[in-house]
Amino acid sequence: MSKITLIATAAMGIEALVAKEVRDLGYENVVVDNGKVTFEADESAICRTNLWLRTADRVKIKIGEFKATTFDELFEKTKALPWGDYIPEDAEFPVIGKSVKSKLFSVPDCQAIVKKAIVEKLRIHYKRTTWFEEKGPLFRIEVALLKDIATLTIDTSGVGLHKRGYRADQGEAPLKETLAATLVLLTNWTHDRPFVDPFCGSGTIPIEAALIGQNIAPGFNREFVSENWDWIGRKRWEEAIQEAEDLAKYDRPLDITGSDIDHKMIEIAKGNAMEAGLGDLISFKQMQVKDFTTKKEYGVIVGNPPYGERLGEKKAVEEMYKEMGKAFAPYNTWSVYMLTSHPEFEKLYGKPATKKRKLFNGFIRTDYYQFWEKRPPKNQ
Incomplete structure (x- = not known):
């Protein structure tokens, strides 16, 4: 062949x-x-x-x-x-x-x-x-x-590619690793800028951002069914793994933070980051989104907040969207990217998105709302 x-x-x-x-x-x-x-x-x-x-x-x-x-x-x-x-x-x-x-x-x-x-x-x-x-x-x-x-x-894959091998534990509605990587890749984030996920859950988005930031192959930590196929051969796999090792930037510093209202999820996220070999790279802390503050500039905020799909949750979620809009408003160099199925998100958040993109989170049709702000000056 x-x-x-x-x-x-x-x-x-x-x-x-x-x-x-x-x-x-x-x-x-x-x-x-x-x-x-x-x-x-x-x-x-x-x-x-x-x-x-x-x-x-x-x-x-x-x-x-x-x-x-x-x-x-x-x-x-x-x-x-x-x-x-x-x-x-x-x-x-x-x-x-x-x-x-x-x-x-x-x-x-x-x-x-x-x-x-x-x-x-x-x-x-x-x-x-x-x-x-x-x-x-x-x-x-x-x-x-x-x-x-x-x-x-x-x-040729075996288990689906979203199974990276690092998620030892997860919450109720975990975001697929492939969708988390999609959310990061659709932003204007680069490895030299701060990155925040204020709804980090089990840590999937910050972990995928760290893998992207250090150019680590996402499949590096798992096995594939075609590794056992003689006509591909062990040598080809070893060469591909060596290439991934050579291209990784393990010493590249990153500024990535994940926060969540639930302290149990923060512990799970820390464990998953350790499993991915990224435990020292990502800061996780328990926090509500309304308490967000920063002195940093030109950062990127990416989140998959609750959608309010369940009975009784809608009002609390809508209130949280309003608080989020107010918390992020003072930071005009930070770009914000939010995934939700709530049709009134922009109105509740308090401003129209620069762009929105239709995506599916499992079987839920969602929009990825993108609020672009100033880019860092060249040669900063």
Whole structure:
């Protein structure tokens, strides 16, 4: 194999950000689509993208794509694909599936047919008459049908990329690490400026900011299913890990603070930061947002405050939004970025956003309100 096609899956609304990350890693022929970014690369890209992509959900190998309106067509076209190039003889290869607006709408049937077609192809490839035992490395295959187009992929990540490996504990409604990184990357923050999260919860946003600030690969602290694949090989993984180590700026000073009203969450956040190896870099303190004060300039405030979605919470949340607007108002060199589903946020906060961007926090449709202030002077 020289060139392979990879798909980085993404939450709705952040595909362009994932595409930028892919291009920044040096990959070309990047195509952006709903919920995914497709690009061409070599085998080492499987290691590098899994280690480095901060905002993608997972990385998959695209094995084939074709129109299928009958089960026969699905079987024959699946069987025609080069499965033996990817799947070893002892592999475990379960098939998962989904179908949207397609004639072949029975997902279990599609999964069974794809599995049967792959088994047939591998029997020819490995010259076998007996069944495969499937006791070796895992190759999770997906058949995804959208408007009668079947896309067949193999997952290279294993556990989703949002699982960085540092979150030992969390609160009730934790923000996904990938969304936290998105919130940071959508700001104008740079590592030489103060960064504050006044609703830090279990510390996810400050930790992701610190990883970005020191250029630490987000996947550095975890394992991936494709590490066990012989055709990628240990050497490629070791080279990718070494590259990540060489590019990290562990001695770069950062000014990052997380605060929360709940002292229990502050303890959890401290523990998670220690787990990420960033315990000395981030200051955590118990505090209400209305008590925010600072003598620093040109900072960035990023928060995922309560939305007031639950019964009985709305009034308190609305009052807190007003207090937040008043607390931040005196600091005209600080830019503020807030994620909430509350439709009246700007009115309660007391001023219109410079820009807002639609994002999904899980299944909740939210807006990311951005209040831009003065940028630091050049050569400061």
